[in-house]
Amino acid sequence: MKYPPIQYHDYLHLDQLLKSQTLRSETLGTKAHDEMLFIIVHQTYELWFKQMLHEVDSVLATFSESSVPEEKMGQAVARLERVVEIQKFINGQVDLLETMTPLDFLDFRDYLYPASGFQSLQWRLLETKLGLKMDQRFSFQDSPFFKQLKSDQQAEIQSALTSPSLFDLIQNWLQRTPFLQTQDFTFWSLYQDRVRRLFQEEREVITRNPRLSDQEKQRSLHQTQISEEMFESLFNKEKFKKLQQDGYFRFSFEAIHAALLIQLYRDEPILQMPHRLIQALIDLDEYMTQWRYRHAQMVHRMIGQKIGTGGSSGHDYLKKAAEHHKVWKDFFNLSTFYIPRSQVPPLPRELMRKMRYSEV
Amino acid sequence: MKYPPIQYHDYLHLDQLLKSQTLRSETLGTKAHDEMLFIIVHQTYELWFKQMLHEVDSVLATFSESSVPEEKMGQAVARLERVVEIQKFINGQVDLLETMTPLDFLDFRDYLYPASGFQSLQWRLLETKLGLKMDQRFSFQDSPFFKQLKSDQQAEIQSALTSPSLFDLIQNWLQRTPFLQTQDFTFWSLYQDRVRRLFQEEREVITRNPRLSDQEKQRSLHQTQISEEMFESLFNKEKFKKLQQDGYFRFSFEAIHAALLIQLYRDEPILQMPHRLIQALIDLDEYMTQWRYRHAQMVHRMIGQKIGTGGSSGHDYLKKAAEHHKVWKDFFNLSTFYIPRSQVPPLPRELMRKMRYSEV
Amino acid sequence: MKYPPIQYHDYLHLDQLLKSQTLRSETLGTKAHDEMLFIIVHQTYELWFKQMLHEVDSVLATFSESSVPEEKMGQAVARLERVVEIQKFINGQVDLLETMTPLDFLDFRDYLYPASGFQSLQWRLLETKLGLKMDQRFSFQDSPFFKQLKSDQQAEIQSALTSPSLFDLIQNWLQRTPFLQTQDFTFWSLYQDRVRRLFQEEREVITRNPRLSDQEKQRSLHQTQISEEMFESLFNKEKFKKLQQDGYFRFSFEAIHAALLIQLYRDEPILQMPHRLIQALIDLDEYMTQWRYRHAQMVHRMIGQKIGTGGSSGHDYLKKAAEHHKVWKDFFNLSTFYIPRSQVPPLPRELMRKMRYSEV
């Protein structure tokens, strides 16, 4: 009662909100019943994009600090997990849109030209703030989305591009992981030794296997060698640079090491939240990928495809975006370098001490 | 290219839409991060309510005609099924709202007074247009929702209350089912005979059962008698009136008969769509009930409960609404009167002919 | 009470069912907690596959008849819609599997060799019975799945391959559509006329457009010509054959015509269920595609990818399968040939009469 009273209707600006649906079919021709669904689906998408940006912005602020105190980790993780839940939820809206048949869509499709979901500023901002770079987008020279935006919208994208993205900030945060810089920390040589021993054992198993012919043994040993060489890239900065050039990893040598440490020793109290943070980012990438892919399917279903093509340009773009616009692919690829937990070397005693609550 | 070009941003009125989130906590005190989520959740609810009303209005229009041609049934069913899909979908939004903890809610709860979801005009309109009557609402004398609305909103509800609801129109449509009025149609006596024979058989099975004691036989025979008496209400207009007075059925004697016919003979071509229509209405009731119940749970979780009560008044209201605000309970209760398909009497030949395509 | 009593536990064979989880990690080494999840996820998949096959088999039986009576359509559609609901539901199980991290998977992964989901007989049967042909699978010569099956399983697949698939039966059913054979039915010439007129109008709009340069007009007119030529394939059996050779359509000329008729005139009573049947098949393809794609993502996340490849062979296979193993692509591509409903020519009077209930 301390504050001026407010009604639900006014609080939510419902007058404004519920008058924001103008059916072009009605204005310019014959009212098409399903245009309302089309509008509502896209408007709710945009409201949820706003919410996602709200969360991502707050996480960006947290990680912009020169150090992120542990007491802020719980909140940052919870907010990223909320973004994941929202993305997962709105993936289900495609089902609602598909209750509209292609024939129903044709009733108003012509009135919409050239409006297109490609012009969604908020989605582009979201991708950009998370860390999708212009030169990573599959068609960058003649950027299909940038040119379609209004000039103030382009400026907003430009500003996001020149600010540190979540990818940049997470990289910085990973690089700062103190446990990697401890002088006496010989972890990586320990890990390397263990990996080499595992491969040595694998070679012996193959060589001794009586069920394998010589040719099969050769083939298996060759496979093993290739795998071992991959692991070597992890221990050798020069070889690692090659992985970066090939687009296999975008993170720095140090950041990848920190991420691997977090994932392998996730049960240490101080790494529990960082582990969850990484899981949330993997989930987010996966659901955003699904979103693009589902829309690709939906476009095919809705407007068919020209003969001799892999679908409309929209269908094609969305499929390629699903494939290539991953921001956190490094975390997916990192799985290549795990070894079974039973083989993971124990942490040095001093290091473990720092990862736990000493006094409780 | 025949029409003036339009951009995505303008088509969706995004300027207006994305500026409709005013955080009261920011205006009146300290910005509470999660107030944005609270607003977006309710705004997307309202947008979906608008869509549901859009569909329900169109179905109302179809069923307002003095006869509903079969070629309109497919569309009417598809639109009701869409309403069902939307209701099912937004039930999942409760999960998103619950990513906000009670403590986060407390950060801005005081600023919202006395705004409340009870003031949602669109939800009330939806309930009303579907057929929820004022005297059916569990607290009708001192109507908790009506008094909280603005006067123009009250007028809108009043107007909906005095127009035929979907319940009314579906009842009319059922009553018009031509197959019930065929002179020589002896279906109900056939059905009654069959039911009586089934109960007779059941009595014999009980009486002859060597594993049952006399006392058990008495009890079973008593149960059978009660069940048979229930079925008698279906064949006797006076007894049926009793069911209506008890609130067991709201539909008329004729409408219930038609509904039973549709459900039992749903495979007849002309009844396939009517059957789906009834299924959609049952689904809708079920998902609306879940929506109310989930919100009751959410309110308990979010604000706890006063000692000695069954929760807050909000929690309590929602639980009772879940229980009592069913519009299509008749269709649920109708299941009581089905008999196994193997026992359902075949339709008279002449009648069956009318339900099929004669010439194809 | 007429039948011998049965308990829940025995009815469901729970003794057997709940003893079917043997953790290889426990038998051969150290028990890995998450192996249970891995087993349960795959076992529930297989139970649902059994249910899907149960439904598909019953629909196959219905459509195997030389004519499908209308009174069987409601049931067939309901069963296909159930298959769709199941597929949609189990897509969500991927989320459950992903609560297992790659490191948890490593705890037992070695024990599973060479078991793999590729060896699921039921999934292959499902694909085959729906209509996926061997030469349509992206790697058919050296069939990766066939060779991994046991010989009795191979025989089962072989038998399914030599029986009519749902694709075959639906094609037959479409070809039998009586409305296409009516002597005086001039529908296709009507449709062709309408299409040509629409293209003519489009050309005029382009030519008269003062905002377009000559070069732009040339380009637009060229596009229009390409589109028009596509439509011509629909009216000319020779040109249509070209579409089939390119893999654009698999259905026959007649089947495609029938499908187009159903989709364009879906409101006619006799076409309402056929329309729903086609919608269900489109939905099924879309959810099966999502299932494959989601598993591709999951594999990437779970085991990473070798350098210089597009992922593991599993990841790669699943992505290609998502792309190419569509059974009902024809129905997706059909959308290319719709014209706005306002332009669709009315049905001849005599034909319309046959599609409606004459006597009611």
Next chain:
Amino acid sequence: MKYPPIQYHDYLHLDQLLKSQTLRSETLGTKAHDEMLFIIVHQTYELWFKQMLHEVDSVLATFSESSVPEEKMGQAVARLERVVEIQKFINGQVDLLETMTPLDFLDFRDYLYPASGFQSLQWRLLETKLGLKMDQRFSFQDSPFFKQLKSDQQAEIQSALTSPSLFDLIQNWLQRTPFLQTQDFTFWSLYQDRVRRLFQEEREVITRNPRLSDQEKQRSLHQTQISEEMFESLFNKEKFKKLQQDGYFRFSFEAIHAALLIQLYRDEPILQMPHRLIQALIDLDEYMTQWRYRHAQMVHRMIGQKIGTGGSSGHDYLKKAAEHHKVWKDFFNLSTFYIPRSQVPPLPRELMRKMRYSEV
């Protein structure tokens, strides 16, 4: 290759699993198509129950220790969250079951007597292991579920009843929270002071409010007093005992205090995981409640209701179970005692130090 090879089919015991569906309708009468769905739905439920028990058992083991090291918290929380995801997922199976209509159910319902979901041992074990006590079940004297189980199943329940439940172990764990026993920790008096001051302020706001009549002021002040008295129960062990007797709280005085501390100071590093643990338990209760409620709805829809009753006994039982069989209601009710974060007193410096990583 170190281990004997295994095929997918054998690994999953598919021979056994896929032969565990015996349709009683087929054995005893006429095969009812939908009995398969009925069986598969319940079998997949039981498989998921097994998985949930697998997770709950492992969490029970963790919390059975006399102290739970922080490095085990991440895993325990992840496993409970998995149980939540499973429960949420299988709630969706009700939709699949409801694709079976009441008439389809009648085709085989008689063959199932007296089998019933009430006889599910695993579900009862799950409830019991989580902490549902016999005397908390709404019908305990003449226990409807206990008597229906086989004797070895009853023994299993009995054993679970006499072992510490998760509720018991969580209570112990809460009571052990070290921060509550610190000698100089004056937290509760601080909290009490703050609460009293807040109520004092509220009284002043009411008294000074010029818009309120004297009568309204009296009423508001009375409400405030009731609320304040509730809070007093939190600080006074005798008054708290009253809350326990009324069933408002089941936890001990100390456990409730610890839970409140965790929720209010959840951002402290050492409390982040405990906070998530509590959230997971709240979520679990909510989804289990929904499951019961959805099944109540389903039963009403499937078999109708007898006149003059609130539904069948099954419907009735499930609704009451939804209402009363909450295990973690304390955590819901705890929300009643939160105060706005801006008012929460800061932790004593020494205490805060112990909740953070001192040396990193």
